[in-house]
Amino acid sequence: MVKQTIQIFARIKPTKKIAGVFSVDDEEHGNTNLEFLIPHDLADGFVNNKKETYRFKFQKVFDQGAKQEDVFENIAKPVADSVLSGYNGTIFAYGQTGSGKTFTITGGAERYSDRGIIPRTLSYLFQQFQKDSTKVYTTHISYLEIYNECGYDLLDPRHEAARLEDLQKVSIMEDPEQNIHLKNLSSQQAANEEEALNLLFLGDTNRMIAETPMNQASTRSHCIFTIHVSSREPGSATVRHSKLHLVDLAGSERVGKTGVGGQLLTEAKYINLSLHYLEQVIIALSEKNRSHIPYRNSMMTSVLRDSLGGNCMTTMIATLSVEKRNIDESISTCRFAQRVALIKNEAVLNEELDPGLMIIRLKREILALKDELAMVTGEQRTDQLTEDELQKLEERMEVFLEDSDPEAALDVGADMRKIQHCFQKLKILVTERRSSPSSLRRGDKLSSPLPDSTLDVESDSTPQMKKLKELLQQRDNEITILVNMLKKEKKRAQDAVTQLSTSSNGHSLSQGSLGSSGTEPAEPSGRLFSGLQTRGSLAGDSPLHHRIGGEMSLGRQEAFEIFRRDHVDIITIEDNKALLKQRFAEAKALGEKVKLARVKVNELKAQIEQRRMQRAAHGVISSTVDLAEPDPVEEELRVHIEEEKKSYKATFGRLKGLKTEIEHLQLLLERAKVKLQRDFEVWWSEEAARLQPQEERSERSASENAWRTPAVSNTKSQKSNHKTREFDSSLSAVPSASDLRSFNPSHAPTSRESSARSHLESRTASTSSLRAPGKLVSPIPLTGDQQTDADILAFVQARQSLLQRKGGSANK
Numbered sequence: 071m072v073k074q075t076i077q078i079f080a081r082i083k084p085t086k087k088i089a090g091v092f093s094v095d096d097e098e099h100g101n102t103n104l105e106f107l108i109p110h111d112l113a114d115g116f117v118n119n120k121k122e123t124y125r126f127k128f129q130k131v132f133d134q135g136a137k138q139e140d141v142f143e144n145i146a147k148p149v150a151d152s153v154l155s156g157y158n159g160t161i162f163a164y165g166q167t168g169s170g171k172t173f174t175i176t177g178g179a180e181r182y183s184d185r186g187i188i189p190r191t192l193s194y195l196f197q198q199f200q201k202d203s204t205k206v207y208t209t210h211i212s213y214l215e216i217y218n219e220c221g222y223d224l225l226d227p228r229h230e231a232a233r234l235e236d237l238q239k240v241s242i243m244e245d246p247e248q249n250i251h252l253k254n255l256s257s258q259q260a261a262n263e264e265e266a267l268n269l270l271f272l273g274d275t276n277r278m279i280a281e282t283p284m285n286q287a288s289t290r291s292h293c294i295f296t297i298h299v300s301s302r303e304p305g306s307a308t309v310r311h312s313k314l315h316l317v318d319l320a321g322s323e324r325v326g327k328t329g330v331g332g333q334l335l336t337e338a339k340y341i342n343l344s345l346h347y348l349e350q351v352i353i354a355l356s357e358k359n360r361s362h363i364p365y366r367n368s369m370m371t372s373v374l375r376d377s378l379g380g381n382c383m384t385t386m387i388a389t390l391s392v393e394k395r396n397i398d399e400s401i402s403t404c405r406f407a408q409r410v411a412l413i414k415n416e417a418v419l420n421e422e423l424d425p426g427l428m429i430i431r432l433k434r435e436i437l438a439l440k441d442e443l444a445m446v447t448g449e450q451r452t453d454q455l456t457e458d459e460l461q462k463l464e465e466r467m468e469v470f471l472e473d474s475d476p477e478a479a480l481d482v483g484a485d486m487r488k489i490q491h492c493f494q495k496l497k498i499l500v501t502e503r504r505s506s507p508s509s510l511r512r513g514d515k516l517s518s519p520l521p522d523s524t525l526d527v528e529s530d531s532t533p534q535m536k537k538l539k540e541l542l543q544q545r546d547n548e549i550t551i552l553v554n555m556l557k558k559e560k561k562r563a564q565d566a567v568t569q570l571s572t573s574s575n576g577h578s579l580s581q582g583s584l585g586s587s588g589t590e591p592a593e594p595s596g597r598l599f600s601g602l603q604t605r606g607s608l609a610g611d612s613p614l615h616h617r618i619g620g621e622m623s624l625g626r627q628e629a630f631e632i633f634r635r636d637h638v639d640i641i642t643i644e645d646n647k648a649l650l651k652q653r654f655a656e657a658k659a660l661g662e663k664v665k666l667a668r669v670k671v672n673e674l675k676a677q678i679e680q681r682r683m684q685r686a687a688h689g690v691i692s693s694t695v696d697l698a699e700p701d702p703v704e705e706e707l708r709v710h711i712e713e714e715k716k717s718y719k720a721t722f723g724r725l726k727g728l729k730t731e732i733e734h735l736q737l738l739l740e741r742a743k744v745k746l747q748r749d750f751e752v753w754w755s756e757e758a759a760r761l762q763p764q765e766e767r768s769e770r771s772a773s774e775n776a777w778r779t780p781a782v783s784n785t786k787s788q789k790s791n792h793k794t795r796e797f798d799s800s801l802s803a804v805p806s807a808s809d810l811r812s813f814n815p816s817h818a819p820t821s822r823e824s825s826a827r828s829h830l831e832s833r834t835a836s837t838s839s840l841r842a843p844g845k846l847v848s849p850i851p852l853t854g855d856q857q858t859d860a861d862i863l864a865f866v867q868a869r870q871s872l873l874q875r876k877g878g879s880a881n882k
């Protein structure tokens with residue numbers, strides 16, 4: 071058991087704004103002090119009657135310049151190492167909104183170097199698995215989001231999330247031993263780093279898609295990414311299970327300060343409530359002799375029960391913003407961390423016996439005991455030894471006879487049949503030896519036929535005999551060489567077939583043949599991301615336009631293109647695309663190099679083979695060549711092969727590193743794509759809402775207000791209905807094709823459209839003259855085709871408002 075207090079670290083987010091006065095000083099024995107100075111006269115908005123300086127001690131403080139890599143090396147790597155040894159670990163980030171929790175735990179979306187703790191830890195764990203050949207590792211991943219005290223499975227494979235409520239709900243169950251189980255939380259196996267990263271990405275995408283303007287998931291929910299690792303030494307009956315929770319908590323600011331209302335207030339209350347319960351648990355744990363710890367008060371504390379005062383090595387990262395206006399929140403985060411540092415955890419090695427292996431072991435023991443019992447009681451087994459048993463026995467006897475140790479023992483168990491069999495065999499051998507001492511030499515197989523008696527009868531010393539023996543030896547050598555050649559030829563043919571099938575399968579990077587890969591991104595001039603390789607499970611099932619907006623009409627696509635060009639993220643996207651292209655080119659070059667090295671190695675091998683054949687032929691003819699002597703030419707060829715192999719390995723290693731980077735860049739691009747499209751959907755809805763006549767909007771908002779009261783309802787289902795309806799209403803504001811058609815005077819309406827129109831007209835007749843047609847009639851010619859005209863109108867409207875927006879921002 072390892073007893074350890076929770077380790078606390080602080081990370082300060084870089085700022086360009088005016089910062090408060092603070093200092094970071096390293097202490098002699100490894101800790102770091104963080105001090106805030108708040109002079110009385112500067113304490114704007116902050117009640118500071120007593121103290122001027124606030125000093126907090128952390129294991130380490132990462133100042134503004136700290137890199138993601140430093141954070142991983144100092145914080146996450148030691149925890150990952152203990153997880154590899156079989157201990158549970160937790161790393162949680164706590165701090166106010168925007169202080170860098172998500173950046174620290176998951177990472178930034180812009181650069182590969184911005185990868186956070188989760189992707190780096192996954193990469194590290196899979197590297198360690200590969201290095202350690204003494205154990206077999208298995209990894210499973212789960213990703214839980216807790217929002218307003220409800221759990222959601224972010225990796226649920228059966229649901230496509232367009233809203234948080236679409237995701238599988240997770241509930242907590244407790245067994246009689248008070249162990250917590252999460253019902254409906256899926257746990258997905260990841261065989262390698264790529265699969266694990268895909269799961270992280272899937273979860274993050276679900277989180278992003280499910281978030282609405284009201285629920286900015288990262289801010290208002292807690293997310294727990296868990297890596298479950300099992301390890302076992304082959305043949306051993308013990309298995310180690312450990313888990314690593316990587317937790318991104320909701321923003322910790324106080325309600326009073328945020329000044330929010332309505333749904334946001336409800337959320338803020340929930341967040342504050344769950345963080346308040348977290349604080350209560352932490353206070354209770356830091357008090358001596360406190361027997362009741364109120365874990366059950368909230369879902370988050372229930373899930374993290376082991377991490378807080380239990381079987382876990384836990385680390386907290388306090389994320390701080392040192393901007394002047396945030397100093398009070400930063401001080402309160404530091405205070406919280408100081409309390410957390412008092413909590414003692416007791417981590418135990420999570421080792422258990424594998425029931426399957428235990429059964430095999432016990433069965434074997436039972437058999438041995440039965441044999442022993444039969445021997446002791448004199449009871450004999452009458453059934454014959456099987457072929458397999460006989461062969462094993464012979465092998466054991468051979469090992470025994472070959473062993474030069476005079477004390478060597480022959481262990482065949484307590485089975486009398488086996489003992490008898492061994493005695494019989496030994497008798498035969500001894501008898502043969504007596505009759506002809508030369509007939510049993512070392513290396514003679516027990517099962518081989520007796521030596522040819524004609525050879526034994528003749529004396530070895532006659533010259534004819536000697537010649538014959540030499541000839542025989544020479545033939546033996548030739549045969550061995552030919553058999554080896556045949557085997558190699560066969561292997562080469564097999565390799566060629568494998569290579570052929572690999573290349574026809576499209577050259578996967580992992581096979582080191584990226585050189586001729588067709589996986590490059592298309593030219594950036596194509597449609598956004600169109601040429602990029604789609605990824606894993608996301609490839610087929612979650613193109614965002616299916617998940618949010620449905621198939622895009624032509625007009626909408628055009629509008630999307632314009633929107634995309636002006637989007638703030640487009641520079642990052644283009645940069646990443648360029649970088650990705652560059653990496654692909656590098657990977658391609660490396661792939662070529664790998665291929666060349668492989669060809670070279672094969673050529674050298676062929677040369678060795680040829681050389682051997684030549685030597686063997688020479689030996690047979692002239693007998694001047696001593697085949698037992700090492701051949702210097704072959705030695706030289708071997709040295710070349712080793713060099714080529716080294717270069718192959720080094721290049722292949724670089725290629726693998728590049729592969730990870732490429733995959734990550736692809737993930738970043740996919741994520742940017744999701745964000746871009748989501749932003750577009752929001753903008754599109756706004757534009758559509760603006761398209762509606764003023765009267766209807768006021769009518770609609772009046773009716774919305776009617777069902778919005780009371781603003782905060784009391785039951786959970788009411789709350790979620792409320793949220794769903796708000797979300798639905800924002801989606802329904804997108805103009806449908808028939809809405810647009812009804813505004814087009816040149817279009818002859820169908821009977822269904824006429825009735826819809828007359829319905830609308832009757833609703834607005836008192837206040838509007840024919841639904842403000844002047845605003846919507848397009849000066850551009852229409853085609854008469856319903857769908858095309860609707861698209862044209864949508865496009866014109868979108869472009870106009872974009873131009874207006876652009877004009878507006880240019881005027882500013």
Ligand SMILES: Nc1ncnc2c1ncn2[C@@H]1O[C@H](COP(=O)(O)OP(=O)(O)OP(=O)(O)O)[C@@H](O)[C@H]1O
Binds near residue numbers: 084172174288319
């Ligand atoms: N150390 C850092 N270096 C560079 N940028 C950072 C750093 N920390 C945070 N950021 C940036 O600050 C912004 C807010 O960070 P982030 O989303 O991680 O905050 P958060 O604490 O998770 O907020 P929330 O509670 O809303 O989830 C992001 O744009 C992020 O990229």
